[in-house]
Amino acid sequence: MGRWTGVVHVPLSQGAPLFRVAASLILAPSKALAVPRANAILFTGDRVPGTGEPAIERLSDAAYLAKLLAGKLAGEANAWVVDAACFAGPFAVYRELVPAVDTVGDPERYDPTGLPAAAGVANILAHCIREIQNKVMRGSLNDSAGNQEPTASLLPSCAPKTTILGFSKGGVVVNQLVAELSYWASKSTKSSVDVSQRSPSLLTGDLLVPATASDVLSSISEFHYLDVGLNCAGAYTTDHAVIKGIASYVSQTSDTLRFVLHGTPRQWSDPNRPWILAEKNTMLRLLQDEAKKCEGRLMPSEKKYFDGRPRSLLMHFEILEAMDIC
Template identity: 80%
Template sequence: MERWTGVLHVPLSQGGPLFRVAASLILTPSKALAVPRANSILFTGDRVRDTGEPTIERLSDATYLAGLLAGKLAGEANAWVVDAASFAGQFAVYRELVPSVDAVGDPERYDPTDLPAATGVANILSHCVGEIQNMIRRGSLKDSENNQEPSASLLSHSPPKTIILGFSKGGVVVNQLVTELSCWASKSTNGLVDVSQRNPALLILNLLVPATASDVLSTISEFHYLDVGLNCAGAYITNLAVIKGIGNYVSQITDNLRFALHGTPRQWSDPNRPWILTEKDTMLQLLQDEAKNCEGRLLLSEKKYFDGRPLSLLMHFEILEVMDVA
């Protein structure tokens, strides 16, 4: 199946800072955007430049990562790679998605009020799809818009699953979304999207990407932590109430929810930041406790890569190439 691959710059709101988004998206035979099985969204970390290491330079390129991620996903899935909209020097600042971060992007807490990360993800993807569809309409495939009108075949589709990945500093967005899912689920009376009740004007958009905060949260099937780490506390969720909320949510739905913790000695064996390992172990234990009450639907995995090698910046990036996300 053919793919559209490219880079877009989109704001969350008019006049706001631009998010740089690289994407690898499946196409129909007529070159329209196809309905994917899943949307996999990777949030990147701090900038690392002029290292002199070709592997690090390659794995710092969002476009390369989008293609890499697409190749790792089973079936017909879209890959999105999102850089922070703002940087303080080299430090990624995801303030638009995690309002509680400080000037260098470190979180003071994770506050679910108004669901900023889920709302932001929906806006980013919706704006990206709109721009891509405009590109298609301006191109040679002038009939592609007609190919995406609501039809009986599309009505039979379920919304694609959403897979969330955070690399390094990008883990703060994962934590924010976990916190928002826990809060949203406790208040929601209907955690599943009913496509048949969708406004027809939103049908196509919702079948391509989640169009609202509730759509984002209700379709999340996996959270992947990719060698996350901070120079302060908050790399992993250790809030018991949040994890209990996740357990309650999974116990009430029919689908599985997966947490996968991927790490290297760079983060999990750093003698100068021992709290990272402590937080990881705490989160894993809390999830394991909740999984006992979820009839096998809360899935957990933990994998350490490059064990036995001296910790290095190179291994921190190499995890992106060797990570097992299937």
């Protein structure tokens, strides 16, 4: 299968700041967008301008990362790389997805009320698909490929899964989605909704991506934390109630849910920010404890990279090339 790879700029609502989204999407032989096995969505972090290091400059570019991520995905999967819509100087501010952040984008808390991150992800993907389908149609006409519809080539036999990845500051979006999944599952259980069944809206029409907040949450099969770290607490989820809610949710489904914590000495061995390692260890322990109750369906793990090398900003970015996500 071929791929459409490019960059679009989309708002959550009219007049709102634009998210820069790079994508690498599978194409059917007809050159229409094809239904993927999964959508992998990577949220990036702060800007690091003027380093003079070509590798950092390359790995700071969302378009390059979309191609890189697509190459790491197993099977026919779509890759999405999302930059924050707003920056305070170099600092990424994901306020549209994580409302309770301060002026430089550091989280004050992860409040799941209203499912802002899940709704925002659904909205971003929907806007992207519309933009990209228009580009695909124009390209097809330019290539004299006939008057084909710029829609999915076939409907999936099951809904595409969603893999969520957060790099550096982008980890705040992962934490927000974890909090929302725990909260949504709890509310769904209380209202007698079968959380093991995904919304039928995913299986109708030409939908290539989850259409609603509930669709986003129910489709998530993996969370990856990629060398996350903050200048304050909150890089990892350490709320036991949230993790217990995740375990309860997994126990009610027939699917597995992976949590993979990827890290380098840059974050996990920083003597000036010891809370990062402490939070990572706490989250991993909570996940491992709850996993024992889930008959193997909750799957936490950690992966260390560049162990033994001196801490550096370069290794922080190089994890994006080294990461093993399969």
